[in-house]
Amino acid sequence: RLRFPYFHQQTFKKIFSFSIYVFLAGIAGIIIFSIDDLVIGAFVSVAAIAIYKVSYAMQDVIRSINGMMGSPLMTLCAEMEGASEYEKQRQLLLKGTRYMTLLALPIIAIAIVFSEPFILNWVGEGFREAILPAQVLLFFWLFNVTLEVGTDSLIAKGIVRPILWILIVVAACNLTLSLILVRFCGILGVALGTTISMVLINFPMTFSL
Numbered sequence: 001r002l003r004f005p006y007f008h009q010q011t012f013k014k015i016f017s018f019s020i021y022v023f024l025a026g027i028a029g030i031i032i033f034s035i036d037d038l039v040i041g042a043f044v045s046v047a048a049i050a051i052y053k054v055s056y057a058m059q060d061v062i063r064s065i066n067g068m069m070g071s072p073l074m075t076l077c078a079e080m081e082g083a084s085e086y087e088k089q090r091q092l093l094l095k096g097t098r099y100m101t102l103l104a105l106p107i108i109a110i111a112i113v114f115s116e117p118f119i120l121n122w123v124g125e126g127f128r129e130a131i132l133p134a135q136v137l138l139f140f141w142l143f144n145v146t147l148e149v150g151t152d153s154l155i156a157k158g159i160v161r162p163i164l165w166i167l168i169v170v171a172a173c174n175l176t177l178s179l180i181l182v183r184f185c186g187i188l189g190v191a192l193g194t195t196i197s198m199v200l201i202n203f204p205m206t207f208s209l
Helices: 009-043 046-070 072-082 086-113 115-123 125-139 141-156 161-185 187-208
Strands: none
Touching (some): 009 046, 046 141, 046 187, 072 141, 086 115, 086 125, 086 141, 115 125
């Protein structure tokens, strides 16, 4: 009988009881931002996906910037958690959120206001239909950017299960709203489905943690 050498059941159980939720939360996040293409392809047209991708690309830039600014703080927060430095964690959360908000909100506001000239100069007049969906998708980042440090702090403290459930609810709401609104508003309806679920469900539920 083969045995896995140096296998310590309790250690592996502790590791995977954390990592499995982080992994599934990552999948839920992919579904939230990728399911839109399937809905558009099924109910609008395959060509409309290209227009929506322009809208999506603008918010994806903000998403990347947000992640790059917040993720390094997770390591620092985890180190503080290991040392039981809870007051330092609180200060990191407050100051980190404040600085993230001050840096990111002007960028998001500028992206929303200047979406039209940016898109038209980037991909041309033929993609004018992407302007309003881009502005709608960028809008929820005005709320989401305030959650980055707090979410990373929760993960660093091992509080991952509630985050997964929230993302599952958001994904289900996003899909439901997108399927309803796409019939009336086309790609704008899909963008509204994502933004409404993020602002009305993800933001308050994550903030309450």
